[in-house]
Amino acid sequence: RHYNFCAGPAALPVAVLERARSELVDYQGRGLSVMEMSHRSDEFVAIAEKAEADFRQLLGVPENYKVLFLQGGASLQFSMLPMNLLGQGGSADFIQTGIWGKKALNEAKRLGYACHVAGSSEPNGHVAVPEHDVLRVSKDAAYLHYTSNETIGGLEFDYTPHMTREDGQSVPLVCDMSSNILSKPIDVSEFGVIYAGAQKNIGPAGLTLVVVRDDLIGRAKPDIPSLFDYQMLAEAGSMVNTPPTYAWYLAGLVFEWLRNDIGGLTAMDAINQRKSDKLYAAIEASDFYSNPIAEQNRSRMNVPFVLADSALDKAFLQEADQAGLLNLKGHRSVGGMRASLYNAVPEEAVDALVAFMADFEKRRG
Numbered sequence: 573r574h575y576n577f578c579a580g581p582a583a584l585p586v587a588v589l590e591r592a593r594s595e596l597v598d599y600q601g602r603g604l605s606v607m608e609m610s611h612r613s614d615e616f617v618a619i620a621e622k623a624e625a626d627f628r629q630l631l632g633v634p635e636n637y638k639v640l641f642l643q644g645g646a647s648l649q650f651s652m653l654p655m656n657l658l659g660q661g662g663s664a665d666f667i668q669t670g671i672w673g674k675k676a677l678n679e680a681k682r683l684g685y686a687c688h689v690a691g692s693s694e695p696n697g698h699v700a701v702p703e704h705d706v707l708r709v710s711k712d713a714a715y716l717h718y719t720s721n722e723t724i725g726g727l728e729f730d731y732t733p734h735m736t737r738e739d740g741q742s743v744p745l746v747c748d749m750s751s752n753i754l755s756k757p758i759d760v761s762e763f764g765v766i767y768a769g770a771q772k773n774i775g776p777a778g779l780t781l782v783v784v785r786d787d788l789i790g791r792a793k794p795d796i797p798s799l800f801d802y803q804m805l806a807e808a809g810s811m812v813n814t815p816p817t818y819a820w821y822l823a824g825l826v827f828e829w830l831r832n833d834i835g836g837l838t839a840m841d842a843i844n845q846r847k848s849d850k851l852y853a854a855i856e857a858s859d860f861y862s863n864p865i866a867e868q869n870r871s872r873m874n875v876p877f878v879l880a881d882s883a884l885d886k887a888f889l890q891e892a893d894q895a896g897l898l899n900l901k902g903h904r905s906v907g908g909m910r911a912s913l914y915n916a917v918p919e920e921a922v923d924a925l926v927a928f929m930a931d932f933e934k935r936r937g
């Protein structure tokens with residue numbers, strides 16, 4: 573297998589793929605594949621419950637939160653969030669630090685909800701997140717949304733933006749954690765809602781996880797589709813309709829791998845820190861490669877960088893591909909390169925990339 577630096581769908585742990593292969597045709601002697609099971613069968617319900625329990629244990633999800641296993645991607649949450657949290661009025665507040673946060677804001681606006689920008693890194697070109705003390709929430713803020721890691725820009729929050737309204741009420745925090753969930757321990761009790769598309773650190777595309785505090789459930793207007801209603805989804809155990817059963821099972825295998833093979837999120841955090849430190853150090857030590865992000869906000873998951881001469885981009889990508897270093901092309905909206913270093917990317921992959929970059933610079937720089 574080659575090293576895959578794709579931003580998503582991203583690399584999966586080899587151990588997970590091998591386990592899935594071994595169980596693909598006949599799941600643990602049951603004589604059928606997980607893909608062929610009824611989602612209401614005892615076998616599948618056991619798989620689903622084990623996945624949820626492992627996820628809760630890994631992230632430390634308190635009892636007063638529901639974990640929903642949904643479809644529609646993180647993008648559908650851009651619409652479901654205001655539908656569920658603004659059913660009784662109020663404004664959706666946003667911290668803007670890049671392309672994904674902007675999409676979240678635009679979807680809420682599109683549906684006609686009151687929106688307010690509480691802070692933005694647009695003035696600095698999204699190279700540093702706004703400082704905590706410049707954020708301003710609206711008087712009737714029902715929640716504050718932010719993107720803990722902007723996958724395209726490679727900009728990661730180095731703090732949790734707690735905010736209080738003028739009337740003294742604390743504003744529930746809603747976080748799009750699509751590209752850094754499970755990369756390190758967090759305190760779930762600081763959040764009202766956490767959500768993530770699965771295709772980076774959780775499992776294959778087609779599954780979306782939503783962690784929502786109980787008091788934020790049941791605020792939707794009754795006229796929204798049942799499939800969008802957190803209350804109905806929670807009451808049905810995410811099975812209002814057929815859930816993405818195979819992706820749910822694979823996510824469960826990833827959670828087991830994180831718990832048993834890696835040793836949990838503190839251990840994962842240390843590995844991720846080492847991986848990204850190595851790559852940023854290599855970029856910093858060279859005049860040929862550069863990354864514009866302020867040091868405290870450099871993403872540990874997505875490392876964008878440019879070559880001093882963009883005419884060499886094509887050769888860089890071609891030669892990297894030949895060397896077994898896949899998917900280093902930057903997002904189409906920004907160009908350049910991007911190395912995504914999600915949980916399943918091993919440290920050896922970063923070593924190989926750093927060695928390739930040094931060699932390319934020596935030959936072509």
Ligand code: PLP
Pocket residue numbers: 579580644645646647648672719721722723724748749750751769770
């Ligand atoms: N939010 C972030 C931070 C992302 O990185 C992505 C996808 O890459 C999305 C949202 C959109 O996710 P989806 O494709 O699951 O809708």
